[in-house]
Amino acid sequence: MMEDKSFAVQVKCLFCDCALEGDTEKEYVSGDMLKCQECEELNDYDALIDVAAEERKEIVADHVQSEIEKVAKNLFK
Numbered sequence: 417m418m419e420d421k422s423f424a425v426q427v428k429c430l431f432c433d434c435a436l437e438g439d440t441e442k443e444y445v446s447g448d449m450l451k452c453q454e455c456e457e458l459n460d461y462d463a464l465i466d467v468a469a470e471e472r473k474e475i476v477a478d479h480v481q482s483e484i485e486k487v488a489k490n491l492f493k
């Protein structure tokens with residue numbers, strides 16, 4: 417499976433903000449809880465996905481903006 421690494425968003429603990437090291441072998445689904453390896457709080461998977469999706473949106477928006485600027489620069493050279 418191809419993955420676009422440039423848009424990768426790290427899933428962070430909602431409590432201590434450290435990067436969560438989820439079990440990569442496990443497929444997390446809605447309703448799952450991910451235990452933080454640092455503070456041992458349980459993070460709600462759905463909330464994590466919401467946060468990650470928001471961050472991803474911002475990253476993609478920034479990327480699109482810079483792509484548009486690049487194209488515009490080429491047009492008006």
Ligand SMILES: [Zn+2]
Pocket residue numbers: 429430431432433434452453454455456457
């Ligand atoms: Zn934590």
